[in-house]
Amino acid sequence: MQESGKWRRTVRLVAAVLGGAVIAGIVVGVVARVLMRAILLVLDMPTSFTVGGTVAILVAFAVLAVPAAATATARPAIRHAGRWATAAVTGWGAAQNGIADAKALLLADDSQLPLLGVLTVAFAAAVVAHGRLAQYVTGRLAGPAATGARTAPLAETAPAS
Template sequence: MRDGRPRGRVIWAPVAAAALSGLVIGGLARLLMRGIALAVGGLTGMSLAGTVAILVAFVVLALPAAVTAAARPAIMHAGRWVTVALTGLVAARTGLGDAKIIVLADDDQLTPITMLIVAFAAIVVAHGRLAQHLTRRFRALPHAPAEALRTPDARPV
């Protein structure tokens, strides 16, 4: 690489950033989905399979933003908004799976539901931004020389 950083960092930084941002935002989304179910009086159980599927989906959806984090500004913004658009679509379809329940909700349920939907929108926008921020941070980590990684000799000098 021209900047002296190892080539592997170009690959692992976006992957690690997508994984971390996907786990964080996916976890928050899962909690918000349960909040909406609770607000409308639905089932509030969380299955392990459903949670894992949501987390994996959010990790994969973070990849466009993470991969374009170090690109020119136009490409970087496009990558971020691809992540936001795809995440928003998936979150809306999954989190608001039964829209009839929300439409038929009582007046006292509308405020918490509205707040949860706004929170969904906020984390969806944060998803792409977090993935790009983490990618840039991971790429900027200092390179550890091979000598620093070796175990020190236990013999006294």
């Protein structure tokens, strides 16, 4: 009977990791796509995006969320490392993509710079939130038993008066 319970727990954790990575990838990928469009609008550049390109971005963000999602139920130090690994690889990819458009940013009009700065900071915030979101969703999908939370009734955990 215990082997069956371990098997179910393992399957649930794997499903939670995959679900957390996919959901975080979709949410942050959509945010990134909207921010990319906003940057192009500010620069007065064409804003047409292909469906294939959007799907590729969503898949990339889902794959990049795996380190954070896989460490969501680990000890705090490992959980933080997984979150920052996701932020580092996502940030590296975002920076490489941004460097490809650096010429357009360098040639931007002075009046466009404040808004471009705000959008860049928003993009950076999305990159940092990527790992945290993946861990949050994974923890919720995995359930309290996987995250080490106490499942005792409230009356048992409340301090005595």
